[in-house]
Amino acid sequence: MQNDEEIIRKYADMVYRMAFAHVRRHADADDIFQEVFLRYLKKRPQFENEEHEKRWFLKVTTNCAKSYLTSAWMRYFVPLEGEIFKEPEENRLSEALSQLPPKYRDVIHLHYYEGYKTEEIAEILRRKPDTVRKQLSRAREQLKEILKEEFS
């Protein structure tokens, strides 16, 4: 049985990276990170297995990120952060990702970083598999257009 500290340490990076994928700003990702774990501590859900636990955190992170990005104050003003990664190529990709709708960034992250298949992403995000497939395909096309390079 894992205690709360072990759970937080286990999923800290994953939650933070999912939040960052959606909002693309450290300050906002930090806020969402806290909100996700505060919800966990408040709700203390029972998980059937480790995969269920992991997907709960991913789902709640996208949920919190979405609410955060559409909250009243974020609608007024969202300044962009400057270069945040080590390599120029990484910063170029990061800038290109910032130009995509957040819903596309979610599927990109779950597919390319967390390694989930379309059906699994659909289950996590509660979207139809067809919708996820289209979003992934459009996200790739838009990135390709922005970067004028292949994203595969």
Add this chain to the structure above:
Amino acid sequence: MKSAVYRQMNEQLHPNPKTVDKLIEQTRPQKSIFGKFSRLPKPARTAILTALIVALSSTTLTVASDNSAEFRDMLYSISPRVGALFSPVMMSDVSQGIQMTVEAVYINGDDAEFIISLKDLEGDRISKSAGLNDSYHIIRPIYFDMSSYGCAGLGYDPETQKRRYHIFTHEPNAGKFWGDTLSFSVSEIMYGMNFVREKVPVPIDLTQVDYNPKTVSGAFLNEKGHGSGGTGTIYFDEYSAEYLVPQTPQDFIDEIQLTGIGWKNGYLHIQNCIENWNGNSHIGYYLVAENGDILESFTVSWKETSSEYFETFFEVKPEELKNYQVYAEYVTGGEILKGNWEVKFPLKNLE
């Protein structure tokens, strides 16, 4: 561009270790943090906490002002955290007959928090429902963007006729540029709202739901500024959802009108409209079961000419609807008073 680059980028991302530690601290029993400490006299607690703060933080700033025990007690009455961390300011400005006072401040790294109060010197416009209409700003030598901020009401004191607020702001890298003075300003005060913050039953009959409502695809949201938010852990993709086609508005609560209620694709939809929306009025719904359980919901709002529409979605089966009663919380009415309230105060670095 390779997907390996995306992975490599993400490997560089980690949450702030202090945030992780703070969260972990919350999982530990409170007794181990406060224990005997909470039984000490208040002045002793203040002294110990102040010393701890100075010792632990290299970026904390305070204002150069008196720190009387009486005022400190008032801050403690707001919360132990405010009493321990905030520095008194107590500087005021008056505009339009309303006095705005910056009572206390806590600046730590990139975060700034304020306790401010409003008092009507000429009438009774300031009551428990008065608000700042998101019109507060921080002015300092280098422009402060307030990339995220929020305001929480701290209640109305009928004795002093003051309405207090706790304002918190965050701006990345702000901690490097605080300077010697700080100004806090407010440009709009909203008053006269009708706040119903406790869930009240509303006249929506769930046995009369339309099971074949006319709907439109959520794709229309792509062309509009819109907002959305959910309760609990529900995730909802507003772009893939269907929305009710608004019906003839029916008077509902104050200026809030009901424009549709229907069930489609697994969701109960309740749609409202507010004409000539002032940015403040809104309504939140709850489906409450007999045993008190509340069903999670998701609300999407968008603007259509001068009206704001709100559609709330509940994931519920038709046969389960009879088990629920609809409750709501809402804010209606309100007038905006424009003015110029600004308080400038000195900062003293505790480094």
